[in-house]
Amino acid sequence: MTLGIDIGFIKLILAHAAAVHGLPVKVEPVDLARIALKRLGLVGKGHQRDRRPTQDELDRLVAHFDANPRQIAPVGQIIRFAVATAKRQEEICKARWSDVDTRTRMLLIRDRKDPRNKNGNNQRIPLFAATGYDAWEIVEDQLAKRSNDDDRIFPFNHRSVGTAFRRGCADLNIHDLHFHDLRHEGTSRLFEAGFTIEQVALVTGHKDWKMLKRYTHLKPEALHAVLANRAA
Numbered sequence: 001m002t003l004g005i006d007i008g009f010i011k012l013i014l015a016h017a018a019a020v021h022g023l024p025v026k027v028e029p030v031d032l033a034r035i036a037l038k039r040l041g042l043v044g045k046g047h048q049r050d051r052r053p054t055q056d057e058l059d060r061l062v063a064h065f066d067a068n069p070r071q072i073a074p075v076g077q078i079i080r081f082a083v084a085t086a087k088r089q090e091e092i093c094k095a096r097w098s099d100v101d102t103r104t105r106m107l108l109i110r111d112r113k114d115p116r117n118k119n120g121n122n123q124r125i126p127l128f129a130a131t132g133y134d135a136w137e138i139v140e141d142q143l144a145k146r147s148n149d150d151d152r153i154f155p156f157n158h159r160s161v162g163t164a165f166r167r168g169c170a171d172l173n174i175h176d177l178h179f180h181d182l183r184h185e186g187t188s189r190l191f192e193a194g195f196t197i198e199q200v201a202l203v204t205g206h207k208d209w210k211m212l213k214r215y216t217h218l219k220p221e222a223l224h225a226v227l228a229n230r231a232a
Contacts, residue, residue, distance in 0.1 A: 007033065007034050007037070014030060051181050052188060053185055058185075061168055075165060083132065084130075084131050109122065
């Protein structure tokens with residue numbers, strides 16, 4: 001996949017040189033090179049992860065961190081919050097109290113990751129209990145434990161949280177589970193709860209169906225709950 005991205009950059013540079021600077025270069029050889037590399041199996045689509053944690057794995061991880069008195073960061077709470085909000089690891093550790101609207105139970109995420117806009121991509125998301133974990137309840141619990149003037153809800157380095165998560169998975173023999181898979185899990189649970197693509201995107205920040213589709217590895221058992229929600 002990296003090679004394919006590099007070829008795309010080369011083509012972009014050559015096209016810019018020809019169109020803007022009038023240099024006598026052609027982009028056709030790049031297209032031919034891409035075709036040749038595809039046939040050789042050197043360029044192709046990246047492998048998309050479809051790993052979803054089981055509820056047992058989530059319960060074991062949360063219990064593992066909650067029972068560890070030496071664990072400074074509340075990784076158990078952060079795991080719950082990740083599934084509840086489908087937020088990225090770094091977004092969780094950057095979330096601020098000053099961006100929480102207690103009246104509407106909304107949270108403003110600043111500069112959310114977007115390949116088209118690096119800055120200013122702010123988004124308000126609901127803090128609710130649609131995925132099996134109650135995001136608002138978690139926020140209230142964190143507020144009750146707040147003991148300093150740090151404006152962050154989870155005032156911890158996101159890399160340290162990731163390291164603790166990996167260590168916890170290793171301790172519990174939970175294989176091939178990444179922290180980012182929790183965002184995947186939260187997104188999938190929103191679909192399983194019966195939300196539409198447009199509604200899920202209001203939580204996850206995805207801009208279109210193609211970007212969102214890779215997170216929708218739904219469990220067929222969830223169709224019972226979707227039907228029940230529609231009948232209610």
